[in-house]
Amino acid sequence: MRPFSFIRKKLVYLSLLATSLFFTGCEVFRDAPQSTFEAKGPVAQVQLDLMNLTLMVCTFIFVVVGSVLLYAVIRFRRKPGEKDKVIPAQAHGNPMIEIGLIVGSVLLLVIIAVPTFKAAVYSYDVPEEYGEPLEIIAVGYQWWWSFEYPEQEIVTANEMVIPTDRPVRVHLRAEDVIHSFWVPKLAGKRDMIPHRSNFLWLMADEVGEYYGQCAEFCGTSHANMLFRVFAKEEGDFDQWVEEQQAPGRQPKEDEELELFGKNLFQSKGCVQCHNVTEVAPGGVLGPDLTHFGGRTTVAAALLDNTDDNLALWLREPERVKPGNLMTEAVMEQNLTEEEIEALVAFLSSLK
Ligand code: CUA
Numbered sequence: 536m537r538p539f540s541f542i543r544k545k546l547v548y549l550s551l552l553a554t555s556l557f558f559t560g561c562e563v564f565r566d567a568p569q570s571t572f573e574a575k576g577p578v579a580q581v582q583l584d585l586m587n588l589t590l591m592v593c594t595f596i597f598v599v600v601g602s603v604l605l606y607a608v609i610r611f612r613r614k615p616g617e618k619d620k621v622i623p624a625q626a627h628g629n630p631m632i633e634i635g636l637i638v639g640s641v642l643l644l645v646i647i648a649v650p651t652f653k654a655a656v657y658s659y660d661v662p663e664e665y666g667e668p669l670e671i672i673a674v675g676y677q678w679w680w681s682f683e684y685p686e687q688e689i690v691t692a693n694e695m696v697i698p699t700d701r702p703v704r705v706h707l708r709a710e711d712v713i714h715s716f717w718v719p720k721l722a723g724k725r726d727m728i729p730h731r732s733n734f735l736w737l738m739a740d741e742v743g744e745y746y747g748q749c750a751e752f753c754g755t756s757h758a759n760m761l762f763r764v765f766a767k768e769e770g771d772f773d774q775w776v777e778e779q780q781a782p783g784r785q786p787k788e789d790e791e792l793e794l795f796g797k798n799l800f801q802s803k804g805c806v807q808c809h810n811v812t813e814v815a816p817g818g819v820l821g822p823d824l825t826h827f828g829g830r831t832t833v834a835a836a837l838l839d840n841t842d843d844n845l846a847l848w849l850r851e852p853e854r855v856k857p858g859n860l861m862t863e864a865v866m867e868q869n870l871t872e873e874e875i876e877a878l879v880a881f882l883s884s885l886k
Contacts, residue, residue, distance in 0.1 A: 796881025
């Protein structure tokens with residue numbers, strides 16, 4: 536076997552491997568919660584359309600340039616027995632080709648530029664005809680999210696609830712370092728910068744659960760800084776707001792385990808960082824837990840909100856979310872399994 540054909544074979548295998556890897560990364564072909572190819576709101580749709588248009592134009596350029604190149608390579612290559620063949624006639628400075636290339640490039644750029652400008656204007660702020668938006672203040676922390684609803688006077692964490700078919704203006708803030716707000720199926724991304732206010736708007740067409748993700752490197756657990764957006768029908772949304780506005784549920788007199796957990800929550804210092812309005816209001820360093828039991832996730836949407844996962848989070852926070860602020864406090868307390876069980880019971884009861 537000649538060494539050349541061996542190398543050629545290897546190249547073919549390598550390109551096949553690269554192609555299959557490329558398609559594995561392609562989320563179009565499977566159900567992916569963070570796929571930008573599946574827009575579920577007008578802002579994401581506009582962004583997706585723009586990406587598709589750009590992709591089409593670029594594919595067109597790739598095919599045209601590639602074909603011309605391929606044609607030239609094959610047509611003008613040196614064939615066997617043509618060792619002394621002279622260089623083919625050159626077409627430098629052919630005015631028709633030069634003008635054609637310039638006009639063609641400008642045209643393609645305009646095809647991309649006009650919709651880009653329109654999309655930038657559209658996605659900047661809520662168009663007036665959509666009516667009054669719901670205002671939410673999203674604050675990024677290392678590594679979790681707080682969501683405040685100033686008009687409704689409620690605060691929640693890591694799970695943002697919105698009504699469907701109503702525009703939402705999300706004001707973006709950061710408490711420590713730069714984060715970036717991104718809900719791939721609804722809108723994104725936009726930076727949250729300390730000491731600067733920023734905003735974006737989004738709208739959900741359908742009821743559903745949408746995954747969010749911090750999209751700017753912000754430290755050790757950047758990849759673990761997730762959140763969820765729940766879009767509900769207007770009636771369900773109003774009901775959720777009412778539940779959040781109502782005082783949080785507290786353990787009853789016969790719920791001994793929960794009451795023990797409540798005591799621990801106060802005595803072990805949890806209240807210094809976490810607000811539970813009915814127990815000890817004021818903690819702002821960690822997520823508000825007043826209605827924690829009603830949430831579906833723990834630790835910035837990393838784990839499902841189950842007793843086992845919550846216990847794991849209290850037992851080994853560093854394993855779940857490396858670098859997080861709670862680790863030191865929890866290690867200092869040296870919680871026993873009984874204490875963890877009681878804290879889990881108490882926290883889950885907060886609805
Ligand atoms: Cu916050 Cu990355």
